[in-house]
Amino acid sequence: MTESHLPKTQVVIIGSGIGGCIAALALAPYYSVTLIDKDAEPQNKVGESLAPAAIRILKQLSLQHLLSDPRHIVSQGTLSYWGSDEPTLIDNLKNPDGFGWHLDRAYFEKQLREACHKANIHCIWPAQLVNSAKTPQGWKITYQHDSKAYQLMSDIVIDASGRHCVFARQQGVARHQFDKLMSIGFTANLNITKNVAVISHTDDSWWYSAPLHQNDLNAGVYQQKRIFSWYAEPHIIKAAQIHTPQALLQRAQHVTGLGALISQLDHSSAALHPMLAANSSKLESCSGNAWFAIGDSAISFDPLSSQGMFNAMASAMQLSELLINNGLNHTDNRVIYQQQVDKIWQSYLAHRALYYKMVS
Ligand SMILES: Cc1cc2nc3c(=O)[nH]c(=O)nc-3n(C[C@H](O)[C@H](O)[C@H](O)COP(=O)(O)OP(=O)(O)OC[C@H]3O[C@@H](n4cnc5c(N)ncnc54)[C@H](O)[C@@H]3O)c2cc1C
Known part of the structure; x- marks a missing residue:
C-alpha cells in the first residue's frame, strides 16, 4: 500500500x-x-517505589486519584544502612510533596x-x-x-x-x-506489617527490601508480601549459584537491617525472581x-x-x-x-x- x-x-x-x-x-x-x-x-x-514528586505530574494530568487506590501502599520512608550499621531514617516528613508510594x-x-x-x-x-x-x-x-x-x-x-x-x-x-549492575531477588510473605523500604550496603554489593501489595491473602491471616533484592556485579551473583529462594534468603538473613524482617518470614511462600539488568x-x-x-x-x-x-x-x-x-x-x-x-x-x-x- x-x-x-x-x-x-x-x-x-x-x-x-x-x-x-x-x-x-x-x-x-x-x-x-x-x-x-x-x-x-x-x-x-x-x-x-514511586518518588513523592510524582504526585505533581499526576496532578497536572488530573490523575492524582489513581494513587488513592488502596492497592498502592503509602511509603513511610526508607531505613538506610548505607556505610553504617546504624540506620538513618529517610522519612519524607520534610518533603514538600509528602510521602512516596510502594505501587x-x-x-x-x-x-x-x-x-x-x-x-x-x-x-x-x-x-x-x-x-x-x-x-x-x-x-x-x-x-x-x-x-x-x-x-x-x-x-x-x-x-x-x-x-x-x-x-x-x-x-x-x-x-x-556505565556499569554492570545486576539484580536477583525473592518475594515472600511476612507476619508483620512494615511500610518502610530498607537499603543496606555490604562489602561488594547492596540489598533492598520493600513491601508489596498482597493479592493472595489467606482468609483471616494477614501477611505482608515483601521483595528482597540483591544488587551486585554479575560475576558476584553468578559465583553465589543462587538456584532456590532459600539460597538467597540465607544470604539475606545476615545482612544488617534485614535479619528482623527475615525472622518473620513465611519460608514456604518464598519465590525466586530471575536475574535482571539494573545498570x-x-x-x-x-x-x-x-x-x-x-x-x-x-x-x-x-x-x-x-x-x-x-x-x-x-x-x-x-x-x-x-x-x-x-x-x-x-x-x-x-x-x-x-x-x-x-x-x-x-x-x-x-x-x-x-x-x-x-x-x-
Ligand atoms: C531491579 C530494578 C528495580 C527497580 N526499582 C525501581 C523503583 O523502586 N522505583 C523506580 O522508580 N524505578 C525502579 N526501577 C526502574 C523502573 O522500573 C523503570 O525506570 C521504569 O519501568 C521505566 O518506565 P518506562 O515507561 O520508561 O519503560 P518500561 O516500564 O520498561 O515500559 C516499556 C514498555 O514498552 C513495551 N515494549 C517493549 N518493546 C516493545 C516493542 N517492540 N513494541 C511495542 N512495545 C514494546 C513494553 O511491553 C513496556 O510496556 C527499577 C528497575 C530495575 C531493573
Missing part, C-alpha cells in the same frame, strides 16, 4: 509503560496519538492504560514494533498485531519501549552502559529526525535512586511541553530535548558517584 493510503496519526508512541502512557495523556488534547504495546496487559515489572506496579500501569482509553487515545495492544522507515510523508511504522503485519504513518515517533529502546536501536543509535545506561542520542526517546529508553538509572518511574513521567512531560509549545516539527525541539536529558543525566551521575563514594 502506498504511504498516502495508510492510516495516519500525528504521534505514535512505542511502549505503554509509565512513560508512554504519561506522554500519550499529555499530548492527546493537542494531537492525534496512537499508543502501542507488545503486551495485551501490563506485566509484573520490577520497581515499585502495585501492574495495577498502576493498568490504571494508566484505562485513563488512555478514557481520553480516546488510539490504543493498540498487543502490537509489537517490527520496522520503521522515514519517508517524505513521515514515519512508516510496521507493527505486528494478532499475527498479522500492519502499517501506519506518523509525523513523529516517541520511543517509550524501556531499556530495549527498540525504535532507537532500529535507527542504529548506540547505547552506553546505568544512556542512548548516545535521545532524539533524531522526528523521533524522541523518553524514560528508560533514553536513560536508565541505578535502582538505588528509586527515580526510574519518576524520570519516565518527567521526561514524558518535558518532551510533551516542547511539542505542544513549539509544534511537532520545530527544529529546536530535538536540540532542546537532548540538552534537558543531558542535564538530568549529569546530575544523576554526580549524585550516584557521591553515594557510592560514601561506601568505597
Whole structure:
C-alpha cells in the first residue's frame, strides 16, 4: 500500500509503560496519538517505589486519584544502612510533596492504560514494533498485531519501549552502559506489617527490601508480601549459584537491617525472581529526525535512586511541553530535548558517584 493510503496519526508512541502512557495523556488534547504495546496487559515489572514528586505530574494530568487506590501502599520512608550499621531514617516528613508510594506496579500501569482509553487515545495492544522507515510523508511504522503485519504513518515517533529502546536501536543509535549492575531477588510473605523500604550496603554489593501489595491473602491471616533484592556485579551473583529462594534468603538473613524482617518470614511462600539488568545506561542520542526517546529508553538509572518511574513521567512531560509549545516539527525541539536529558543525566551521575563514594 502506498504511504498516502495508510492510516495516519500525528504521534505514535512505542511502549505503554509509565512513560508512554504519561506522554500519550499529555499530548492527546493537542494531537492525534496512537499508543502501542507488545503486551495485551501490563506485566509484573520490577520497581515499585514511586518518588513523592510524582504526585505533581499526576496532578497536572488530573490523575492524582489513581494513587488513592488502596492497592498502592503509602511509603513511610526508607531505613538506610548505607556505610553504617546504624540506620538513618529517610522519612519524607520534610518533603514538600509528602510521602512516596510502594505501587502495585501492574495495577498502576493498568490504571494508566484505562485513563488512555478514557481520553480516546488510539490504543493498540498487543502490537509489537517490527520496522520503521522515514519517508517524505513521515514515519512508516510496521507493527505486528494478532499475527498479522500492519502499517501506519506518523509525523513523529516517541520511543517509550524501556531499556530495549527498540525504535532507537532500529535507527542504529548506540547505547552506553556505565556499569554492570545486576539484580536477583525473592518475594515472600511476612507476619508483620512494615511500610518502610530498607537499603543496606555490604562489602561488594547492596540489598533492598520493600513491601508489596498482597493479592493472595489467606482468609483471616494477614501477611505482608515483601521483595528482597540483591544488587551486585554479575560475576558476584553468578559465583553465589543462587538456584532456590532459600539460597538467597540465607544470604539475606545476615545482612544488617534485614535479619528482623527475615525472622518473620513465611519460608514456604518464598519465590525466586530471575536475574535482571539494573545498570546505568544512556542512548548516545535521545532524539533524531522526528523521533524522541523518553524514560528508560533514553536513560536508565541505578535502582538505588528509586527515580526510574519518576524520570519516565518527567521526561514524558518535558518532551510533551516542547511539542505542544513549539509544534511537532520545530527544529529546536530535538536540540532542546537532548540538552534537558543531558542535564538530568549529569546530575544523576554526580549524585550516584557521591553515594557510592560514601561506601568505597
Ligand atoms: C531491579 C530494578 C528495580 C527497580 N526499582 C525501581 C523503583 O523502586 N522505583 C523506580 O522508580 N524505578 C525502579 N526501577 C526502574 C523502573 O522500573 C523503570 O525506570 C521504569 O519501568 C521505566 O518506565 P518506562 O515507561 O520508561 O519503560 P518500561 O516500564 O520498561 O515500559 C516499556 C514498555 O514498552 C513495551 N515494549 C517493549 N518493546 C516493545 C516493542 N517492540 N513494541 C511495542 N512495545 C514494546 C513494553 O511491553 C513496556 O510496556 C527499577 C528497575 C530495575 C531493573
